[in-house]
Amino acid sequence: MKKAPRDILDQWMQAVNGADVEGLLALYDANAVLIPTFSNSVANTPEKLRAYFEKLGSRPELSIALHDKTLIIQELENEVYVLGGIYNWRFAVDGEVLNFEARFSYVMDTSKTNPILHHHSSQIPRSL
Numbered sequence: 001m002k003k004a005p006r007d008i009l010d011q012w013m014q015a016v017n018g019a020d021v022e023g024l025l026a027l028y029d030a031n032a033v034l035i036p037t038f039s040n041s042v043a044n045t046p047e048k049l050r051a052y053f054e055k056l057g058s059r060p061e062l063s064i065a066l067h068d069k070t071l072i073i074q075e076l077e078n079e080v081y082v083l084g085g086i087y088n089w090r091f092a093v094d095g096e097v098l099n100f101e102a103r104f105s106y107v108m109d110t111s112k113t114n115p116i117l118h119h120h121s122s123q124i125p126r127s128l
Contacts, residue, residue, distance in 0.1 A: 011027065024049075064088065065088050082106065083104075102124060
């Protein structure tokens with residue numbers, strides 16, 4: 001059964017909130033590219049995706065929440081979508097829970113079992 005793009009995003013966030021590395025990896029196509037929020041390296045292989053999500057999943061009190069009003073979903077062609085918006089990461093650093101707002105974009109092919117083809121996420125820079 002095909003899922004809507006928002007359902008895939010929700011599934012991704014639930015996997016992050018549950019530190020479910022296998023659940024996260026199952027959402028990414030074998031050739032997916034991840035430009036991650038908390039790394040300066042591009043993850044473009046299943047092994048690099050695993051390493052990133054295992055490290056991220058080990059953060060104490062890890063969670064993510066979408067700023068719903070920022071979500072934009074565009075259909076490019078049949079079942080291929082671009083999603084963009086802002087989410088808020090939370091996790092403990094040296095015993096203190098910190099928030100990191102980040103902007104994101106996904107390219108998803110909802111006809112695929114592993115729908116995420118491209119994912120870019122970066123912390124929101126301070127304004128000038």
